[in-house]
Amino acid sequence: MNILDNIMKIIVPRDKIAEKVKELGQRISRDYADKELVVIGVLKGGFIFLADLAREVTIPVIIDFMAVSSYCHSKNTSGVVKIIKDTDISIEGRHVLIVEDIIDSGLTLNNLKELLHTRGPLSVKICTMLDKPSRRKVYVEVNYKGFEIPDEFVVGYGLDYSDKYRNLPDVVVLSPDK
Numbered sequence: 387m388n389i390l391d392n393i394m395k396i397i398v399p400r401d402k403i404a405e406k407v408k409e410l411g412q413r414i415s416r417d418y419a420d421k422e423l424v425v426i427g428v429l430k431g432g433f434i435f436l437a438d439l440a441r442e443v444t445i446p447v448i449i450d451f452m453a454v455s456s457y458c459h460s461k462n463t464s465g466v467v468k469i470i471k472d473t474d475i476s477i478e479g480r481h482v483l484i485v486e487d488i489i490d491s492g493l494t495l496n497n498l499k500e501l502l503h504t505r506g507p508l509s510v511k512i513c514t515m516l517d518k519p520s521r522r523k524v525y526v527e528v529n530y531k532g533f534e535i536p537d538e539f540v541v542g543y544g545l546d547y548s549d550k551y552r553n554l555p556d557v558v559v560l561s562p563d564k
């Protein structure tokens with residue numbers, strides 16, 4: 387069976403992604419020229435975006451990863467971020483750019499950003515490939531953004547459904563029976 391058989395529609399095709407990633411890489415290279423930048427990829431969803439983005443960045447950067455999961459308390463919008471994998475390097479006195487696959491409610495990044503701020507970085511900014519603004523529960527400042535998409539569950543380019551479909555090169559919506 388081919389995973390391409392399960393696609394209902396393509397939301398962002400690979401060529402548009404490549405164009406946008408190049409543009410973001412150039413902006414980041416300009417904005418952080420002469421600064422010490424740590425790029426933190428959020429696992430697992432951000433791995434493909436980070437791999438592509440890193441190769442469009444033309445300044446020296448330190449790359450690290452975190453894996454987190456967010457738990458939202460039912461009565462309010464505050465969440466707690468649980469660290470599954472922390473960075474190996476220190477971010478103290480360095481500029482940090484978090485690279486994420488998608489911002490949905492905003493809880494994950496809001497909490498992660500707050501946590502990283504307690505560690506003495508010079509700045510913490512956010513770069514996301516996808517953004518679903520209609521789903522936001524908490525405000526998050528997004529500094530670099532690939533695409534805004536409608537409120538649909540998407541997979542591909544790092545994003546999963548039940549841990550599958552991350553390897554699709556396009557961002558797609560699956561057929562309803564998948």
Ligand code: IMP
Nearest residue numbers: 489490491492493494538539540545546
């Ligand atoms: P947030 O805390 O609600 O912003 O959650 C963001 C996380 O939820 C992302 O890092 C994804 O792992 C997951 N997520 C949100 N929307 C989608 C989607 O459409 N497809 C796959 N994963 C999603």
Ligand code: MG
Nearest residue numbers: 428431432487
């Ligand atoms: Mg994620």
